[in-house]
Amino acid sequence: MSHIITTVNVNGVRAAVRKGMTDWLERSSADIVCLQETRASDKQLHDALASALEEDWHLVSAEPSAKGRNGVAILSRKPADAVRIGHGDEEFADAGRYIEADFGDLTVGSLYLPSGEAQTPKQDEKERFMASFSRHLSGLAAGTVKSERDVVVCGDWNIAHAENDLKAWKTNRKSSGFLPNEREWFGNLLAEDPAWVDVVRELHPDVAGPYSWWSYRGKAFDNDSGWRIDYHLATTGLAERAKQAVVERAESYDLRWSDHAPVTVQYR
Template sequence: MISPLVLGSHNVNGIRAAMRRGFRPFWDSEGADVIALQEVRCRLADLPTEAFTGYHTALETGTLPGRNGVAVMTRLAPTSIRTLSGGALLAGPDGAFSEVEAIHLPNRDLAHFSHEGRYIEVDLSDAPVRVASLYLPKGAAWPHEEDGKDKYDRKMRFLKGLSRLLTSSRREAAAEGRQFVVVGDFNIAHTELDLKNWRTNKRSEGFLPEERQWFSSVVGPRRLLDVVRHVHPGVDGPYTWWSWRGQAFTNDAGWRIDYHLASPALARSATTARVAREADYDSRISDHSPVVVHYDMAALAS
């Protein structure tokens, strides 16, 4: 069993653009065992093979051209893959993808999103862990935003289904002797600590009371723990997303919307948890910075 397990999450905002900005040099320097991606935003025919070499990559692109797409890159081939659609793409260390069958995750609310490439799970073969990569819809600030009701309702429906999915996946993993962790872009800042300008964003999507209440409902000492917050209690941030516009990045006026939510034992095994914020604006790989956690699997097994 690998220990520590170095697990990273990164909303790349387009894998081809991220490659031009230094995606692989960064992750090669991290030595990550698992890298979960969101917003891959690339069709099968256009995927840059060099982004994935050296890893086995399970990818759910969805069918919306140029949008969404989630993946999990692992050092060894996963023992199983689960998606909302029942299908996935899988690449070996050469980075060449082919279509494969995946275990279908039935969910009456999330079935509506099964073609969008927003959720994938894999079981690791070198550690007793199930890893999920999530890209949650952004939503809208309805009723404060007049024409946003459809987007608001879509996000609320997704959240409803996701609550059930996270519970069932966590329990199923535990029954199989596995820990569970869901990582990625939740598009929600949970508390005032997770948003620099929270006072002026009380009516903004991603910080609505009902979104934050939902987040509180899925975390807890017997459900899932927010790993970065567990390691860094009571601090502002560390933020993970900053607008490309203006001076948001320079002034660290960000949002913490990218998380690791792990089953309690796994979360408590984390020895380090950090946001790998780039040194300056010109060094940014994406509008999201990676989140990297080291899990002490040996301590977990003892």
């Protein structure tokens, strides 16, 4: 079965809707849209996306316990067969950072990995999340071998894996998101057996970007001085069926409804 899957950090769903998110959603050809950083309770999320839900989109979500922070969700053309919130780590059980849903023989995860801040408790929290989440991913990948399921974990991973994944990599070598241990952690996910595949990079090898996040400050967007931190990590069988990957970058700064752009992959 073919699927078109999009992931986007909306940077606050209510603000994104006011700026044009639902207009984008009306034009989208996606079957499934993974959302991160909704910053909304389940009720606020449903209210914000009411017009989309009236047009037969289905919604599952993991609201954050901290008001106005985090929050992940999955919109889909068909209802999910099963939904799981969290990745088995009690510390992050109600943090609104991960949700997983089954659609037939496909499992889709929406992830908002902590951003961190080098040499602070925020970075320690990020690394604790990374440690437990990698165990979850290992279990997911191993399970697909037995069940012959396809899995893709989409979202804002808050890590630029390689130099080609951010414009100003030389000045960010000590910044959270490009620290050596973060990059090594991400690379290990791609090297495990069974391995995960960075689908967008497979379809766009040896190029700068395509970036998916640009700071609102200065001329970052106009100069395309961005980071590629929004990924589709897929199991091998699904990744092999990836036909096209596109970053839906706004035509101009004033047309942005988030500081991230949707990343859309078409799977055969």
